[in-house]
Amino acid sequence: MSKTYAVTLVLFIVLTVAGGSVIGYFSIPGPWYAALEKPSFNPPNWVFGPVWTVLYILIGIAGARVWFKDRHGTLPRLWFLQIALNYAWPLVFFAARRPDLALPVLVAMWLSILAFIAIAWRRDRPSALLFVPYAVWVSFAGLLNGAIWWLNPA
Template identity: 60%
Template sequence: MRNLRLLILFVALSLGGGILIGLSNAPGPWYESLAKPPFNPPNWVFGPVWSVLYVMIGIAGARTFARGARSAAMIVWFVQMALNFAWTPAFFTAQRPDLALVVIVPLLLSILAFIALTFRRDRLSSLLFVPYAAWVGFATALNFEIWRLNA
């Protein structure tokens, strides 16, 4: 029962936090006016993709916390979560793709570090972060191109 509560808590933290950050930092007219690369997906893609990823992030966080609340992997999980939640305000609210790049690169590195730290001890948590790493890698390229096209 404790693990179920832990799972609900972590999924609520990641998914709920992501939804709250997204709603309070909506893209708006500024984002619509930006030049974007041809590989920019339609806006409707982001919500469903992030929702699935946040559930996966929450599951991995709960599993990692249950194995060691003060472990290096858990510290990295919290670091990536803080960076994840910082990116949206940096990009959309501050309207600073350059600042968002300063956030997203360490975010990607922290995701990769989490994968490496959990790979041997909890392969499932590690694998749950692989799609997240792929998406944030794509988002990093997209962020860079938006910055480059609009600098």
């Protein structure tokens, strides 16, 4: 591994995890979320931090890979689109307290993740595989978001 690639990898991982942490700080669920009716399959709150930390590391690795291979290509653009949507979702859901508006953000994020996987599958299979757990978790998050919206009409 070259020094340039190592620096790129570390930067992508650190910035992805740090970005998620900052967004998490500004969108702490708090009493509003605690008071919502939740579906029976809602995991305990302590699960979300470790899951997102692992996912952000995988997302960062994939980002570095596609950036290093072709920084002006489709995959880096999709990577930045999905991370922007990823960071927007908790702000809409928790900070703005709008599960109804958060659901379309999550669907757009999910579609950008699936597009990333589909394109990366041919161009950089390891990056595609790094995004599979992310796609699964965001699918589950979509079910949670939809169920919370359904159970708590405005």
